[in-house]
Amino acid sequence: MRTTELVERMLAGNRFALAKLITLVENRHPDTALVLSAVHQRCGHAYVIGITGPPGAGKSTLVDRLVAALRAQQHSVGIIAVDPSSPFSGGAVLGDRIRMQSHYLDDQVFIRSLSTRGTHGGLARATRNVAQLLDAFGKDFILVETVGVGQTELDVMGVADTTIVVLVPEAGDTIQTMKAGLLEIADAFVVNKADREGALRIRTELEMMLQLRPATGWKVPVLLTEATTGKGVAELLDAVLQHRQFSRTSGGSDAHRAAARQEEFIEVLQEEISRRLEASLENGHFTGLLQQIKRGEIDPYKAALRMMADEESLRVVLRTGQ
Numbered sequence: 001m002r003t004t005e006l007v008e009r010m011l012a013g014n015r016f017a018l019a020k021l022i023t024l025v026e027n028r029h030p031d032t033a034l035v036l037s038a039v040h041q042r043c044g045h046a047y048v049i050g051i052t053g054p055p056g057a058g059k060s061t062l063v064d065r066l067v068a069a070l071r072a073q074q075h076s077v078g079i080i081a082v083d084p085s086s087p088f089s090g091g092a093v094l095g096d097r098i099r100m101q102s103h104y105l106d107d108q109v110f111i112r113s114l115s116t117r118g119t120h121g122g123l124a125r126a127t128r129n130v131a132q133l134l135d136a137f138g139k140d141f142i143l144v145e146t147v148g149v150g151q152t153e154l155d156v157m158g159v160a161d162t163t164i165v166v167l168v169p170e171a172g173d174t175i176q177t178m179k180a181g182l183l184e185i186a187d188a189f190v191v192n193k194a195d196r197e198g199a200l201r202i203r204t205e206l207e208m209m210l211q212l213r214p215a216t217g218w219k220v221p222v223l224l225t226e227a228t229t230g231k232g233v234a235e236l237l238d239a240v241l242q243h244r245q246f247s248r249t250s251g252g253s254d255a256h257r258a259a260a261r262q263e264e265f266i267e268v269l270q271e272e273i274s275r276r277l278e279a280s281l282e283n284g285h286f287t288g289l290l291q292q293i294k295r296g297e298i299d300p301y302k303a304a305l306r307m308m309a310d311e312e313s314l315r316v317v318l319r320t321g322q
């Protein structure tokens with residue numbers, strides 16, 4: 001099926017077409033930019049909630065509860081489960097599927113997992129693009145769950161309008177070694193498994209750390225939850241909606257979105273240029289030059305600079321693989 005036809009079907013509400021387009025974008029098919037450009041007019045409605053934290057903290061269980069709360073208010077939901085550590089869709093994601101199965105039969109909930117497989121290294125970019133597709137599809141809320149506390153997770157959370165960092169009472173060590181980045185991106189902290197010992201102590205520690213954070217006008221709440229029973233989940237959703245309100249009135253989300261749009265523009269250009277360059281080299285446009293470089297007859301730097309100065313060569317590159 002042609003890509004434009006898939007886009008039409010997706011925009012008309014076809015879940016199968018949506019799934020196909022997500023795969024296309026995840027694999028960075030040459031039509032990726034075309035697809036995203038075609039759906040762009042329909043984007044901008046969905047609110048993206050990011051949930052991150054160490055493995056086993058209870059993120060998926062919380063997501064499941066948040067979805068139930070959102071569905072009770074008739075909101076449609078998309079879930080993206082991102083596993084940066086896995087080259088396959090195995091392990092954690094399989095567990096997530098089992099935990100989220102209560103929503104599998106709900107046709108207003110669309111669940112997709114993403115791993116480093118297929119994304120060509122740009123997991124944050126792939127996540128953002130999948131969120132855009134879900135947004136265009138008409139989802140009201142998109143929940144992005146990502147495992148871990150490393151740089152990739154921080155990048156992935158850049159996609160979220162509100163970021164929730166989930167910890168557990170035993171996370172004392174995590175807090176000591178917690179990347180400053182994690183403290184900075186959190187719009188809300190959750191101490192999950194509050195049925196266990198030490199939850200209040202962790203909350204106090206977090207609140208003390210948060211006092212060191214430069215004031216932004218938003219007071220980052222530290223909430224206690226028990227995802228398994230649902231205790232504290234309504235308060236968590238309230239906090240998210242309050243943060244949304246805060247961002248809207250303070251103009252924070254406009255600034256966030258403006259910066260994201262510029263970054264996206266530059267990324268798309270870089271991706272398109274390198275894709276076309278690779279295509280033109282593969283198509284044999286510069287075989288002679290490549291041979292000279294390989295034989296060491298011309299140094300790679302000189303060759304590259306010469307090519308950059310040659311408009312005809314650049315034109316060939318830009319025309320290839322369109």
Ligand SMILES: Nc1nc2c(ncn2[C@@H]2O[C@H](COP(=O)(O)OP(=O)(O)O)[C@@H](O)[C@H]2O)c(=O)[nH]1
Pocket residue numbers: 054055056057058059060061062092095096099192193194195225226227228229
């Ligand atoms: N005691 C307790 N266990 C929980 C709670 N929330 C989640 N769990 C359990 O913790 C384990 C990991 O949960 P999961 O949602 O998969 O964590 P994730 O790796 O962060 O997504 C599961 O066995 C859950 O049932 C909680 O509030 N209290």
Ligand SMILES: [Mg+2]
Pocket residue numbers: 059060061092096145
């Ligand atoms: Mg999980």
